[in-house]
Amino acid sequence: xxxxxxxxxxxxxxxxxxxxxxxxxxxxxxxxxxxxxxxxxxxxxxxxxxxxxxxxxxxxxxxxxxxxxxxxxxxxxxxxxxxxxxxxxxxxxxxxxxxxxxxxxxxxxxxxxxxxxxxxxxxxxxxxxxxxxxxxxxxxxxxxxxxxxxxxxxxxxxxxxxxxxxxxxxxxxxxxxxxxxxxxxxxxxxxxxxxxxxxxxxxxxxxxxxxxxxxxxxxxxxxxxxxxxxxxxxxxxxxxxxxxxxxxxxxxxxxxxxxxxxxxxxxxxxxxxxxxxxxxxxxxxxxxxxxxxxxxxxxxxxxxxxxxxxxxxxxxxxxxxxxxxxxxxxxxxxxxxxxxxxxxxxxxxxxxxxxxxxxxxxxxxxxxxxxxxxxxxxxxxxxxxxxxxxxxxxxxxxxxxxxxxxxxxxxxxxxxxxxxxxxxxxxxxxxxxxxxxxxxxxxxxxxxxxxxxxxxxxxxxxxxxxxxxxxxxxxxxxxxxxxxxxxxxxxxxxxxxxxxxxxxxxxxxxxxxxxxxxxxxxxxxxxxxxxxxxxxxxxxxxxxxxxxxxxxxxxxxxxxxxxxxxxxxxxxxxxxxxxxxxxxxxxxxxxxxxxxxxxxxxxxxxxxxxxxxxxxxxxxxxxxxxxxxxxxxxxxxxxxxxxxxxxxxxxxxxxxxxxxxxxxxxxxxxxxxxxxxxxxxxxxxxxxxxxxxxxxxxxxxxxxxxxxxxxxxxxxxxxxxxxxxxxxxxxxxxxxxxxxxxxxxxxxxxxxxxxxxxxxxxxxxxxxxxxxxxxxxxxxxxxxxxxxxxxxxxxxxxxxxx
Numbered sequence: 001x002x003x004x005x006x007x008x009x010x011x012x013x014x015x016x017x018x019x020x021x022x023x024x025x026x027x028x029x030x031x032x033x034x035x036x037x038x039x040x041x042x043x044x045x046x047x048x049x050x051x052x053x054x055x056x057x058x059x060x061x062x063x064x065x066x067x068x069x070x071x072x073x074x075x076x077x078x079x080x081x082x083x084x085x086x087x088x089x090x091x092x093x094x095x096x097x098x099x100x101x102x103x104x105x106x107x108x109x110x111x112x113x114x115x116x117x118x119x120x121x122x123x124x125x126x127x128x129x130x131x132x133x134x135x136x137x138x139x140x141x142x143x144x145x146x147x148x149x150x151x152x153x154x155x156x157x158x159x160x161x162x163x164x165x166x167x168x169x170x171x172x173x174x175x176x177x178x179x180x181x182x183x184x185x186x187x188x189x190x191x192x193x194x195x196x197x198x199x200x201x202x203x204x205x206x207x208x209x210x211x212x213x214x215x216x217x218x219x220x221x222x223x224x225x226x227x228x229x230x231x232x233x234x235x236x237x238x239x240x241x242x243x244x245x246x247x248x249x250x251x252x253x254x255x256x257x258x259x260x261x262x263x264x265x266x267x268x269x270x271x272x273x274x275x276x277x278x279x280x281x282x283x284x285x286x287x288x289x290x291x292x293x294x295x296x297x298x299x300x301x302x303x304x305x306x307x308x309x310x311x312x313x314x315x316x317x318x319x320x321x322x323x324x325x326x327x328x329x330x331x332x333x334x335x336x337x338x339x340x341x342x343x344x345x346x347x348x349x350x351x352x353x354x355x356x357x358x359x360x361x362x363x364x365x366x367x368x369x370x371x372x373x374x375x376x377x378x379x380x381x382x383x384x385x386x387x388x389x390x391x392x393x394x395x396x397x398x399x400x401x402x403x404x405x406x407x408x409x410x411x412x413x414x415x416x417x418x419x420x421x422x423x424x425x426x427x428x429x430x431x432x433x434x435x436x437x438x439x440x441x442x443x444x445x446x447x448x449x450x451x452x453x454x455x456x457x458x459x460x461x462x463x464x465x466x467x468x469x470x471x472x473x474x475x476x477x478x479x480x481x482x483x484x485x486x487x488x489x490x491x492x493x494x495x496x497x498x499x500x501x502x503x504x505x506x507x508x509x510x511x512x513x514x515x516x517x518x519x520x521x522x523x524x525x526x527x528x529x530x531x532x533x534x535x536x537x538x539x540x541x542x543x544x545x546x547x548x549x550x551x552x553x554x555x556x557x558x559x560x561x562x563x564x565x566x567x568x569x570x571x572x573x574x575x576x577x578x579x580x581x582x583x584x585x586x587x588x589x590x591x592x593x594x595x596x597x598x599x600x601x602x603x604x605x606x607x608x609x610x611x612x613x614x615x616x617x618x619x620x621x622x623x624x625x626x627x628x629x630x631x632x633x634x635x636x637x638x639x640x641x642x643x644x645x646x647x648x649x650x651x652x653x654x655x656x657x658x659x660x661x662x663x664x665x666x667x668x669x670x671x672x673x674x675x676x677x678x679x680x681x682x683x684x685x686x687x688x689x690x691x692x693x694x695x696x697x698x699x700x701x702x703x704x705x706x707x708x709x710x711x712x713x714x715x716x717x718x719x720x721x722x723x724x725x726x727x728x729x730x731x732x733x734x735x736x737x738x739x740x741x742x743x744x745x746x747x748x749x750x751x752x753x754x755x756x757x758x759x760x761x762x763x764x765x766x767x768x769x770x771x772x773x774x775x776x777x778x779x780x781x782x783x784x785x786x787x788x789x790x791x792x793x794x795x796x797x798x799x800x801x802x
Contacts, residue, residue, distance in 0.1 A: 024087065029070035035118070038174060040070050040088055042120040043109065043245060045173070050253035056095050057191035057221055059173055061181070065190025066221075067093035084111045109253075114242040120174040123242040124167055124234040128209075131171035133183050134231040136213040142202035143211055149201045150585050157258075158595050159583070160210075161198050168214035168232040169196040176230070184228055189221025199229065205588060208236040254311070293350040293373065297332055300342035306330035316376075317368045319357075320424070322603040323680070324365025328355070331374045337489045340375060341460040344487065344741075347373040348458070353744035356487040359399055359426025363606060363709040367429075367482075369744040375487060377428055385410040385495065391451060392417060394491045396428035401578075401590035403427055407495060408571040408587055416498040416570045419446045421577050423584065424596045429482035431491055433707030434659050436640050436667065438533050438577055443496055444648040445659060447478035452492040455485065458741040462489075476732050479659025481706040481721070484729075484749045485736050498570040503534045503541040504577070507551065507563035531577070538567050602634075603680060605687050606671030608708040609698065609720075610642075610664035619697040623670065626690045633683045635672035642666055660723040661703045669708060688712075709747065717747050727752070 027036065041060055048056040060066050074087040113119050118126045142148055149160045173194075176183055194216055201212020211233040218226040247254040297304045305312045306329065316331040329352055334340045347354040350373075357367035357376045368374050377397030383406035385392045394403055401423030407415055420430050420437040435446020443449065452466040453474055463486065465473035476485065508529050534541040542565075546552035551563065566576060571587045578584055583595045623637050642649050642664045654662045670690060672683050691712065700715040703723060714720040722729055726749075733740075734751035743750060 024074040024076040026072055026074040026087075028072055029090070032070060032073060034178070036073055037070070038118075038120055038178060039086075039111070039245070040073060040090065041068070042174060043088065044068060044090065044092065046245070046247075047253045050247070050255055054095070055193065057189075057193055059192045059194050059218075060190065061177070061184075061187055061192065062190030067091060080112075082112050082114065084113065086111060109245055109247040111245040112243060114237060117237075117242060118174070119245050121170060121234075122244045123237045123239045124171075125237055128233070128235040129167070129171050129175055130234070131168070131176040131230055131232045133176075133228055134213070135229045136199045140200050140213065145207070146202035146204050146209060146211060149198065149203050149210075149212065151198070152582060152585070157598060158592055159585075159589075160203050160205075161201075163236065164198055164201045164203065164210050164212060164232075165196045165214060167210055167234050167236075168198070168212075168230050169194060169216060171232045171234065172216060172228075172230050185218050185220075185226035187218065187220030187222060188224065191221045193219040195219070205586075208238070210234055210236065254315075293330055293346055293352065296346035296349055297330070297343065300339060300346065302332050302334055302339045302343055302346075304330050304332040317374070319360040319362065319365045319368055320597070320601055321361075321363065321365055322601060322677070323605065324368070326365055326368045326370055328368045328374045329371050331357075331368075331376055333376050333379055335379045337454070337456065337462055340377070340380075340487055340489055341456045341462065343373065343375045344456055344458070345460040347375075348460075348741060353741065354487070355744045356396075356428065356483045357426070358396055358428025358430075358482070359424055361422070361425045362429065362482070363604075364711060364747075366709065366745045366747070372744045377426075377487075377489070380489065383407065383410075385415070389415050390495060391492050392495055394427055394493060396426070396488045396490060398427045399423060399593050400425050400427060400430065401584075401593065401596075404571060404574050405587055405590040411495070411498075413569055413571060414498055415495040417493065417495055418443045418449050421574075423574075423578050423580060423590050424593050424600075427491070428488055430707065431493075432477055432480060432482045432484075432488060434479050434705060435707075436705070438573065439496070440649060441641060441643055441647055442535065444652065445478070446493075447657065447659065448649070448652060449493040449495075450474060450478055450491060451494060453477045453488055454490040455488040457486040458737040458739065463736070466492075472732060473736070475656060476658045476729055478657035479706065479722075479725075480729055480749070481658075481747075483742055483745060485733060486742060499535045500569065501537050501567045502570060502573040503536060503538045504531065504566045504568070504573060505534075505541060505545075505551070505563050506531050506566075508560040510558045510560055513558055533573060533577070538565050602673045602675055603677065603683075604671065604673040605684060606669055606673075606708060607687065607691055607710050607713070608667055608669040608705055609713075610661045610667050610703040610705065612661070612664055612703060614665075615668075616697055619694060622693050622697070623668075623690070626686070626693065627670075630672055630683065630686045630690075633672050633679055633686070634674045635670075635683075635686070637668065637670040640667045640669070654723075655725060655728070658722065658725060658729060660725045661705070664703070667705055667708075711747060718749065721747075722749070 032040065041063070045058050045060060049058040057066070060068055063069065069091045071089040071091065072087075075084055076086075077084065111119055114122060116126065121129055149164055152159055152161055172184065197215045197217075199213040199215055201210065201214070203210045213229060213231050216228045216230055218228065220226070244258075246258060294304070294306055294308070305316045307313055313327060313331065317325075317327050332339075332343045332346075334343050344354045353369065353372040355367060355369050355372045355374050357374050358378075360367050377395070380395040380397035381399070381402055383392055383394045383398055383403050385407060389411050392403070392407055400419050400421075403417055403419065404423070407417045416439065418437065418439045419427065419435050431447045431450060433447075437446065440446075452464065454462060454464050455473075455477075457463050463470060463473065465471065465477065467474065473485070477488070482488075506529070532541070532545070534544065542552060546555065549555050551557060551559075568576065571590075575581075575584050575587070575590065578590075580596055580600060583592060583599055584590055589595075627635060627637050629635075644650050644665050645663050649664070650662045652659075652662055654660045671687050674680070674683055701719040702714055704710070704713045704720040706721045711717070718726050729749050730752040733749050737743075738751055740748075740751050742748065
């Protein structure tokens with residue numbers, strides 16, 4: 001047992017908007033009632049559970065033996081009736097700091113009490129929680145109305161299994177044990193480490209009811225172990241509505257995965273404090289604050305975090321790619337269009353650049369820029385399907401997983417949305433850059449589905465663009481890239497009928513035939529994994545692939561294993577191709593963005609370009625040889641098929657939208673994704689070697705996809721991303737953002753007056769002012785491409801060389 005020494009623990013429970021007017025009420029530790037004593041123990045155990053470098057016992061049975069003695073508990077009303085601020089001073093045996101027994105801890109947390117609730121049991125309805133020590137029956141089955149809880153390999157936060165284990169452990173600690181301490185094993189040292197494992201349990205996704213059995217392993221402070229089977233049941237009220245007590249950002253014990261009230265967006269004190277105020281209407285400036293960004297944001301009622309709370313700001317600046325660790329001046333979390341407009345004007349007043357963030361998946365991490373104001377749109381994540389099911393209105397903070405689930409849920413699975421494959425990616429950036437995904441060969445890019453866009457411009461004005469009003473802006477929005485013309489707050493997109501079944505087949509062609517097979521596909525070279533999706537039953541796809549000579553008896557192609565054929569509806573095809581199967585096990589899991597980010601967030605560096613014509617054998621051989629070197633670091637070469645001008649993408653004229661590379665045969669993306677930082681110094685040079693090796697085979701300004709951002713893409717990035725549309729887009733930029741407010745990003749489109757000379761473009765429509773009406777000379781929005789023929793829809797959608 002590690003040596004333990006007395007220390008002083010000071011727990012300060014504060015809210016994000018402290019009233020600071022009511023005098024606190026203090027109670028001596030010897031005078032605490034049962035509820036106060038239980039809350040004090042809960043907070044102490046929660047703090048212990050969250051220690052990263054050392055793991056103190058997280059279950060205190062005998063406070064005296066553990067040296068945990070509350071000296072004083074002070075409470076003060078919060079700004080909301082349900083909030084309580086509490087200062088707790090206690091002494092304890094510090095098993096982690098045995099060489100510094102006088103270590104003092106200052107923890108900040110928020111206690112929000114739901115009506116009639118015991119905060120130690122939240123988010124479970126207190127009157128529904130039951131717990132008893134009982135073995136799992138041999139004939140256990142789910143009660144009526146409940147279904148079995150899926151078992152996941154890892155303990156992933158917020159899955160039903162995780163929720164049940166939380167219910168089981170907390171009901172034992174804060175209901176069963178206080179009522180009957182003798183019901184559980186007594187540890188000689190007065191404390192234990194707990195490990196809870198679901199044995200068998202059931203739940204109802206619709207009602208929130210849980211019931212079942214878990215095993216709790218007590219590893220006692222005296223070294224003994226005991227296994228206890230607990231039968232627990234309860235009904236969840238939801239963590240947003242009824243969260244458990246939480247530490248604030250920057251405090252010891254804070255974990256963003258459990259920040260159910262989005263405290264990371266609120267600084268706990270000083271300039272970062274959140275104050276409620278009436279937000280300005282779009283276009284009206286917040287009260288002048290003399291360039292003080294924090295005061296301006298606060299006066300507009302916008303939640304934010306800045307350097308007054310460095311730990312919280314560091315957490316708020318995290319993006320998907322772990323390589324990017326840039327820190328912004330502040331991160332703002334607007335709740336509506338009015339607050340987006342106010343945030344833009346606050347940044348402008350303070351002399352800094354506003355930078356939108358939808359999902360934080362920018363390859364270069366450009367949604368967080370040094371000294372800029374990141375305007376995080378994640379609070380604006382509602383998708384609403386029209387009554388006729390033809391369109392969906394999507395707020396720009398929505399993730400793809402949210403969009404797909406809400407379309408599926410609101411239409412009963414009869415409609416599908418066109419987008420990308422990765423559920424945590426933000427729709428805001430994806431649509432503006434293009435949007436390549438499983439339905440691209442049928443219906444075009446994600447942005448080809450745009451019918452209307454709403455954005456806040458550099459003047460804080462809300463601009464609406466559709467087919468009859470600002471149609472040039474609508475056209476440009478399909479491919480211009482995120483944050484170039486303003487901050488998009490909402491889209492209206494076309495939906496498509498979803499057939500009852502999609503068929504997906506995955507197979508690998510043997511290496512000895514890979515070259516011939518890829519030549520047959522007009523791609524070329526290397527052993528290849530193929531994934532093909534078809535909007536129809538398996539029998540039709542098998543017949544189609546055989547008739548096209550791609551797969552099946554008589555085609556002559558050999559595969560490494562029998563093809564994996566899967567029939568499923570649209571939403572399950574989305575889940576299948578996300579490859580997030582450890583988290584996404586049922587459609588509603590597409591909403592579990594936090595779990596996906598925790599499980600799958602990696603270091604990565606990827607590069608890409610479009611193949612507008614056949615790639616030479618020598619170039620393919622270079623890629624194959626390179627992939628063999630980097631495979632062990634998570635490297636790959638991925639091809640996404642477009643199909644050239646006959647396809648749905650190519651049916652739209654290159655100068656009709658911001659996306660110019662309509663005639664591409666496919667995109668090539670290469671690079672690596674790795675888990676450990678120590679691998680970075682080995683991976684990055686290999687990727688740079690690949691680019692250098694490919695340079696002789698391609699134009700210095702090779703065409704590229706703006707959503708696969710790469711500052712090293714070519715000699716002239718604007719030419720690579722926008723080609724002959726560059727001058728038109730720069731002219732439009734000069735109209736909507738003449739002072740280049742939205743240019744924090746080093747690859748941002750500059751307004752025409754400040755742009756470097758560019759090659760003369762092919763004839764393109766003349767843009768019209770964004771604040772004016774539509775123009776007959778402006779680029780029309782992308783027409784709805786006719787569905788691709790069945791043979792095109794069945795052509796392999798993606799291939800990976802290895």
